[in-house]
Amino acid sequence: MNDFNKLWENALLEISISVSPANFSTWFNDTYILKQEEGVVYLGVPNPFTRDWLYKKFHNTILKVLRQMDEQVRGLEYVVLKESEKRRVEERKKAQPAPTISIPLQDFYINRDDNLNPRYIFDNFVVGPFNELAHAASKSVVKNPGTAYNPLFIYGNAGHGKTHLIQAVGNHIKKEHPHKKVFYLTSERFGSEYFTALQSNKAQQFKEKYRKYDVIIMDDVQFFASKEKFQEELFHLFNTFHDTNRQLVFSSDKHPHFIPGLEERLKSRFSMGMIIDIPSPDHESRMAILKAKMNINNIIVEDSIIEFLASNIESNVRELEGVANAVVCQTQLKNRPLNLNEVKNLIKNSTKPKKNISIKDVVKIVSGFYNIDEESVYDKTRKKEVVKPRQVIMYILREDLNISFPSIGEKMGRRDHTTVIHSCEKIKEEMKSNTVLTEEISQIRSML
Numbered sequence: 432m433n434d435f436n437k438l439w440e441n442a443l444l445e446i447s448i449s450v451s452p453a454n455f456s457t458w459f460n461d462t463y464i465l466k467q468e469e470g471v472v473y474l475g476v477p478n479p480f481t482r483d484w485l486y487k488k489f490h491n492t493i494l495k496v497l498r499q500m501d502e503q504v505r506g507l508e509y510v511v512l513k514e515s516e517k518r519r520v521e522e523r524k525k526a527q528p529a530p531t532i533s534i535p536l537q538d539f540y541i542n543r544d545d546n547l548n549p550r551y552i553f554d555n556f557v558v559g560p561f562n563e564l565a566h567a568a569s570k571s572v573v574k575n576p577g578t579a580y581n582p583l584f585i586y587g588n589a590g591h592g593k594t595h596l597i598q599a600v601g602n603h604i605k606k607e608h609p610h611k612k613v614f615y616l617t618s619e620r621f622g623s624e625y626f627t628a629l630q631s632n633k634a635q636q637f638k639e640k641y642r643k644y645d646v647i648i649m650d651d652v653q654f655f656a657s658k659e660k661f662q663e664e665l666f667h668l669f670n671t672f673h674d675t676n677r678q679l680v681f682s683s684d685k686h687p688h689f690i691p692g693l694e695e696r697l698k699s700r701f702s703m704g705m706i707i708d709i710p711s712p713d714h715e716s717r718m719a720i721l722k723a724k725m726n727i728n729n730i731i732v733e734d735s736i737i738e739f740l741a742s743n744i745e746s747n748v749r750e751l752e753g754v755a756n757a758v759v760c761q762t763q764l765k766n767r768p769l770n771l772n773e774v775k776n777l778i779k780n781s782t783k784p785k786k787n788i789s790i791k792d793v794v795k796i797v798s799g800f801y802n803i804d805e806e807s808v809y810d811k812t813r814k815k816e817v818v819k820p821r822q823v824i825m826y827i828l829r830e831d832l833n834i835s836f837p838s839i840g841e842k843m844g845r846r847d848h849t850t851v852i853h854s855c856e857k858i859k860e861e862m863k864s865n866t867v868l869t870e871e872i873s874q875i876r877s878m879l
Contacts, residue, residue, distance in 0.1 A: 435464035438500055445496045446489075458485055458619070463512075470505035472497055475512045478627045482509040484619070545605070546615045551598035557723050557748075559716025562592060564863070565707045569596055572678060573603045576611065576646055580705035582669070582679035584652075586686050587709035588873070590747030593682040594650055596709070600680055601648050611645040618654040622661045629660075641668055645677050652683040657692030669700050679704075686870045708869045710862075717741035717751055724755040730762050736774050743778070754778050788879050790828060790842050796878050797824045800871070809844040822854040823872060829855050831876065 439462075447455050462485075463475040474493070476482045485493070486509060497504045541548050558566045571579045583600070585593050601613045621641075628637035641647065647668075655661050672679050686708070687693060687701040712720065718741040725732045736758075744751050757777055762769055769777070798805040801820040808821045825843060828834045829851070836848040836855075843851070862869045 435467065438497070439464045441500055442493070442496045445499070446492060458489065458623075465510055467504070470503055471508055472504055472506070473508050473510050475510050477512060478623070478630060479511055481623060482511055484623075485509060545601065545613050547598050547601045547605070547613065549602060551595045552602050553599045555723075555727070556592065556595055556599055557716065557720045559712060559719055561712045561716050562596070562709045565596060565709050568705050568707055569600050572600055572680065573607060576604055576608060576678040577676040581673065581676070582681055582701060582704040584681045584683070584687060584701050584704060584706040585709060586683045586706070588684060588711070588747060590749030591709040591711065592748045593709060597648050597650065597680050597682050601646060604646055604678070608645075612643065613646040613648070614641070614644045615648040615650070617650045618652050618661075621649065621665070622654065622658065625661060625664055638664075638668075642671055646680070647672065647678075648680040650682050652681050652687070653685055653690050655693065655697075656690050659694075662694050662697055666694070666697055666700070669697070673700070673703070686866055688867075689870050689874075706866060708866065708873075710869070710873070711745065712748055712751070714741055717744065720748060720751055721755055724752060725759070728759045728763075730759050731768050732758065732762075733768070733771070736769070736771055739771060739774065740778070788832060790832075790834070793824055793827055793832070793879065797827070797875055800875055800878070811844065822858050823875070825851050825854040826858040827872070827875065827879075831879070 443459060446459065458481060461477045462481075465473045465475045467473070474485075476485065490507065494504070494507045497507065553566075553570070556566065565585050568580050568583060569585075572581075572583050583597075585597060587593055598615055601615050604611055605613050625634075625637055628634050655665060669679060671677075681701065683690060686706065687698050690698075718737055721732075721737050721740055725737075740751070740754060740758075744754055754777075758769060758774060761773070761777060794805055794808055797820050798808060801816070801823075803817055803820055807814075807817045808824060810817070812818075821843065825839055828839050828842075829836065834842075836851045840846040840848045840851045858868070858872075862872065
């Protein structure tokens with residue numbers, strides 16, 4: 432295939448299916464195939480930062496897709512475009528008719544003025560015990576942007592609904608306060624644009640671009656870890672917005688105090704507003720999410736199937752919705768409701784196998800985390816340094832392994848089941864206000 436433009440256009444369409452809209456627009460927008468020689472494709476990129484990121488995160492994906500499009504492709508190289516080459520490419524783009532299918536399907540409705548996806552709204556965000564605090568805080572921000580919870584910082588593992596929620600804030604502010612200028616972006620995009628601005632001596636234009644908005648919503652702040660220049664620019668932007676009562680909304684996969692390489696001054700700024708965790712959805716919420724998904728698609732599903740799915744998919748909302756989509760798709764293809772066995776076969780290969788974790792494993796990991804002797808958790812001691820880890824162990828055994836209260840009590844030094852119930856409730860209640868404890872348990876869970 433000699434038509435480089437067509438080759439890359441088709442490749443981008445395929446890549447967009449497996450890459451998030453935010454990542455796609457950040458890293459692939461200004462890329463072009465410059466040439467193909469002896470089976471090697473030379474991909475033009477706007478700056479070294481993009482080059483390094485594409486190679487690190489997407490190289491195998493890009494190469495695989497190109498090989499599917501053209502069997503002669505053997506290798507892939509990245510070339511940083513000079514300013515003259517960028518202008519030449521832009522002129523070539525303008526001279527060509529716009530392709531009819533160049534926009535990825537999931538990007539089609541994204542407003543390029545604010546980068547918000549209109550599908551992310553409060554109306555289709557399922558609220559449950561696990562995310563009700565984050566949802567309530569987000570709604571408060573919408574009522575009084577710049578004054579209530581500024582900044583709003585939402586964190587949690589991938590797939591818990593952070594991006595949906597923070598973009599819902601932006602979309603609702605647009606609706607309720609049409610005079611306010613809102614912009615959503617990833618921290619990756621912010622960093623990439625800033626790097627490009629520094630390289631081309633346009634740092635002032637970069638500053639002016641982002642200071643014209645009334646609301647900035649920034650996803651995946653953990654990207655700034657150990658990147659001093661990006662952190663410095665974010666620090667100054669933060670001060671400008673906060674001093675003028677303009678709203679800032681952030682998301683991350685960790686509490687800001689646990690992001691390695693994040694400057695103390697930024698941690699302090701993030702703590703000025705509201706920091707809220709979105710943990711893994713509880714069983715009740717998982718069922719609600721599944722029912723909502725089925726209702727939206729007018730699919731009838733037996734309660735036993737909903738119960739089965741909610742009990743077997745516990746990791747995150749994204750995986751839950753993915754399985755729900757598979758059920759919807761199969762139901763529509765078969766033109767009839769699926770039975771339980773069909774659903775079991777359907778998800779067999781689409782869900783991660785559960786880890787085989789024993790009680791001893793949990794005791795070992797928690798004891799190591801808090802630096803205490805394993806045997807001490809079984810003793811009758813009431814030492815503070817032992818009581819907390821013991822309660823955390825009981826909580827995890829109940830919530831994550833679904834072990835009965837009497838069984839936990841028996842295994843944890845022949846304790847009464849009421850003691851176990853009290854411990855679990857104490858940890859659960861404390862996690863609502865103690866972000867340090869919440870993050871500790873999140874880290875422990877990642878080690879299981």
